[in-house]
Amino acid sequence: MIAPTDTPRLFDRALLRARQDRARRAGAETFLLDRIAADLVERLQAVKRQFAHGVDLGTPGDQVRRALAGQIDLRGIALPDDDRDPLPLAAGSADLVVSALALHAVNDLPGILAQVRRALKPDGLLLAAMAGGDTLTELRQSFATAETEIEGGLSPRVAPFADLRDAGALLQRAGFALPVTDVDRIVVRYDNAFALMQDLRRMGATNVLVERRRAPLRRATLVRMAEIYAERFADTDGRIRATFDIVWLSGWAPHESQQKPLKPGSAKMSLEQAVKGRGTKT
Secondary structure, three states, rough: OOOOOOOOOOHHHHHHHHHHHHHHHOOOHHHHHHHHHHHHHHHHOOOOOOOOOEEEEEEOOOHHHOOOOOOEEEEEOOOOOOOOOOOOOOOOOOEEEEEOOOOHHOOOOOOOOOHHHHHEEEEEEEEEHHHHHHHHHHHHHHHHHHHHHHOOOOOOOOOOOOHHHHOOOOOOOOOEEEEEEEEEEEEEEOOHHHHHHHHHHHHHOOOEOOOOHHHHOOHHHHHHHHHHHHHHHHHOOOOEEEEEEEEEEEEOOOOOOOOOOOOOOOOOOHHHHHOOOOOOOO
């Protein structure tokens, strides 16, 4: 599928892959992926059906595949650097598609979801977790204030993230049935902002925005950012907080066996009766 020409290019995906590769070579920090992989296993256990052939789409590590080893035949597929390149997935080829910490950094998320929907067999499931909501809001605010004070302007440093409502609308737009979204807020504490930034480098999650400022970050700006962070977002023991909102998406490829919404006017009681607990007589 070719992405529409008016799709904005927010992320330098080749740079993202290079930084993720660098993080793996240096020893990646995986606490978020470990938690998501464990959560994903629990969510799949709650689904009352078996999945024979699955795809792990774009997850920057093997945590999900290891967590599901022996349960599902799961093969890893990388997201393309160029959004115009189609996913290597044949129509109706997968029972299950999972993805962890990957979909928030694609330029054409609606297009990717539409391709996943086509790749699923009828009654196949997409289950994905991506950064969203207020992820790294403390770092974003601290950088914005520091750059305004020191440099007289702002540079995009933390990616924009989809919220829960956006995610649900995208699932519906892509043609998924029974779409569900929820958010898991994880608050991690660090000694200082520099320790947080070190973890982000070890996750391969530093700034890959196309519109990022290419000039090196001024030391004075970095120091002031850390000061602001400590002033605004520290606990009583002096350690700072960093928010990670993990947005979960699930949706099914349509199938005749799935629950259908009632037709308008087919209800057997009014909303008022339901609230008051009075049923209709037969």
